[in-house]
Amino acid sequence: MNSDKEMNSMSTISNRNLWSGLLFGIGFVAFIDEAVFHQLLHWHHFYDKSTTNIGLVSDGFFHAFSWFATVWALFMVADLRRRKAWQPTKWTGGGLLGAGGFQLYDGTVQHKLMGLHQIRYNVEILPYDLAWNIIGFIMVLIGIKLVVRKHSPSS
Amino acid sequence: MAGLNIHIILTLPFAALLILYITAVIVSSQRQKPWPLYRTAFWILGIFLSIMAVAGPLAAKAHHDFPAHMLGHLLLGMLGPLLMVLGAPITLLFRTLNVRTARRISQLLKSSLIRFLTDPTVAAILNVGGLWVLYTTHLFMVMQQSPLLHIIVHLHVFLAGYLFTVSMIQIDPAPHRTSFAYRAIVLVVALAGHGILAKYIFACPPNGVPAAKAELGGMMMYYGGDAVDLFLIIIFCHQWYKAAKPRAIVQSQKTNEC
Numbered sequence: 001m002n003s004d005k006e007m008n009s010m011s012t013i014s015n016r017n018l019w020s021g022l023l024f025g026i027g028f029v030a031f032i033d034e035a036v037f038h039q040l041l042h043w044h045h046f047y048d049k050s051t052t053n054i055g056l057v058s059d060g061f062f063h064a065f066s067w068f069a070t071v072w073a074l075f076m077v078a079d080l081r082r083r084k085a086w087q088p089t090k091w092t093g094g095g096l097l098g099a100g101g102f103q104l105y106d107g108t109v110q111h112k113l114m115g116l117h118q119i120r121y122n123v124e125i126l127p128y129d130l131a132w133n134i135i136g137f138i139m140v141l142i143g144i145k146l147v148v149r150k151h152s153p154s155s
Numbered sequence: 156m157a158g159l160n161i162h163i164i165l166t167l168p169f170a171a172l173l174i175l176y177i178t179a180v181i182v183s184s185q186r187q188k189p190w191p192l193y194r195t196a197f198w199i200l201g202i203f204l205s206i207m208a209v210a211g212p213l214a215a216k217a218h219h220d221f222p223a224h225m226l227g228h229l230l231l232g233m234l235g236p237l238l239m240v241l242g243a244p245i246t247l248l249f250r251t252l253n254v255r256t257a258r259r260i261s262q263l264l265k266s267s268l269i270r271f272l273t274d275p276t277v278a279a280i281l282n283v284g285g286l287w288v289l290y291t292t293h294l295f296m297v298m299q300q301s302p303l304l305h306i307i308v309h310l311h312v313f314l315a316g317y318l319f320t321v322s323m324i325q326i327d328p329a330p331h332r333t334s335f336a337y338r339a340i341v342l343v344v345a346l347a348g349h350g351i352l353a354k355y356i357f358a359c360p361p362n363g364v365p366a367a368k369a370e371l372g373g374m375m376m377y378y379g380g381d382a383v384d385l386f387l388i389i390i391f392c393h394q395w396y397k398a399a400k401p402r403a404i405v406q407s408q409k410t411n412e413c
Contacts, residue, residue: 046374047357056358060351064343067381068388072339075392083401 013085018147020076021094025143027070029099030063033106037119048117055114062110066102093146100139107133161302165209165309173202176244179251187250198242205235209309218299221361221368225375228312232282233383236316245327261330270331275341278322282315283348290352296362319345324390335395342391346384353377 037044080086107129110116119128176198180190207213208231217224245264249257263269271277289295289308298304321327323338357373360366 046377047354051358056351056354057347060347060354061343063350064346067346067384068339068343071385071388072392072395075396079396079399 013080013083014087014090016076016080016085017087017090018094020073020080021091021096022073022098023069023076024073024091025095025098025100026102027066027068027073027098028095029102030066031070034063043120045117045121051116052114055110055116058110058114059116062102062106089146089149093143093149095143096139097143097147100136100141100143103136103139104133107136161305162210162214164306166206168310169202169206169209172244173199176202176242176247179247183247183251190247190250194242194247197238198244201235201238201242204230204238205313208235221364221372222375225372226379228286228376229379229383231309232286232312232316233380236313236320237383237387239317240320240324240326243326249328261328264328265330272318273322273329273331275319275322275333275338278315278318279341279345279348281311282319283345283352285311285315286349287352290356290361291359293362295364299363320387323387324394335398338391342388346380349380349384350377353380 033044038046077086077091107119111118111129111132118125119132176195180195184190208217208227213223213227217227248260252260272281289298294304294308298308321329322333323342325332353373353376355373356376357370360369364372
């Protein structure tokens with residue numbers, strides 16, 4: 001009875017689950033970054049004197065995008081659920097991929113290359129950078145594993 | 156005394172809009188079913204918050220205190236317009252006026268000028284671009300000395316905020332509807348432009364603003380903008396969700412209603 005042509009194919013459903021997860025993952029990790037590292041721990045700084053202009057612009061776009069992506073991803077989940085097409089495993093995989101990918105980008109390009117701000121100040125930064133990026137990398141690996149896993153027909 | 160006059164002049168249009176809206180609610184509700192109370196509440200709150208930014212203690216403090224000025228900007232340029240858009244004034248106008256006048260206004264809304272002004276890109280440039288001009292040039296300092304410029308800048312901030320909001324979410328009839336994807340991209344870019352400007356203000360205070368005040372003001376702009384925009388994003392995505400409703404569900408609901 002599903003008359004919607006666009007949602008008929010399994011690949012479209014699969015892609016939407018992946019995208020929704022990715023967007024939510026990026027948005028969620030950006031939210032954790034803001035809430036935990038900026039506001040609660042006060043490790044990160046709002047602005048750091050060494051911030052480059054490109055760093056400022058990159059941060060602005062990622063922040064705006066993640067803010068929008070979090071909300072939109074959740075509405076996409078609601079849309080998939082009303083179509084009975086939500087695939088939690090694929091979605092979680094996408095989420096870890098998005099979260100890990102953003103964490104790696106933030107930890108390498110934004111923190112190191114663009115000098116936006118450091119993870120923490122007045123400490124030996126190397127262990128923090130390593131932990132930050134290794135956690136991101138592990139999230140990406142698990143994400144890929146979940147995304148490529150064959151979808152079980154029961155769910 | 157000049158300061159007092161500026162505040163009165165800027166309050167007048169909002170007071171007039173409030174009286175017109177309430178009159179329209181009373182008149183139209185006598186002939187048709189009552190106008191939703193929550194729409195009236197949105198409108199009154201939007202007007203009230205906008206007036207707070209242009210008159211009264213906050214506006215008086217904003218002349219010499221940058222964080223107070225920034226709070227005013229968030230109210231006049233973002234939260235006030237959003238609430239007023241949710242008041243659906245054009246819908247109310249249409250149900251109050253006779254058919255002939257309503258049709259004439261409808262023609263006006265369909266004009267190419269309105270199409271141009273309510274295009275998301277144009278509205279975003281007027282809105283965020285205007286703020287960049289205000290805070291990165293001498294305009295901010297000059298505005299403090301010139302009553303006329305003060306009035307123009309404040310009216311611009313409100314009108315640009317309203318245009319931007321109507322270009323993003325559709326509460327009132329909108330003859331020039333643009334796609335969700337286009338609006339989403341412009342919304343993210345505009346939000347980014349607002350956030351980048353906030354951090355820029357933090358780093359490079361506008362002329363005449365002490366560093367500590369600029370830092371506080373910049374952070375208020377950043378997080379306050381995020382808070383108001385979160386509501387805008389939720390309404391936007393909810394409208395997408397309603398529009399993307401699969402036909403099977405629409406049909407089953409229709410049969411249920413019959």
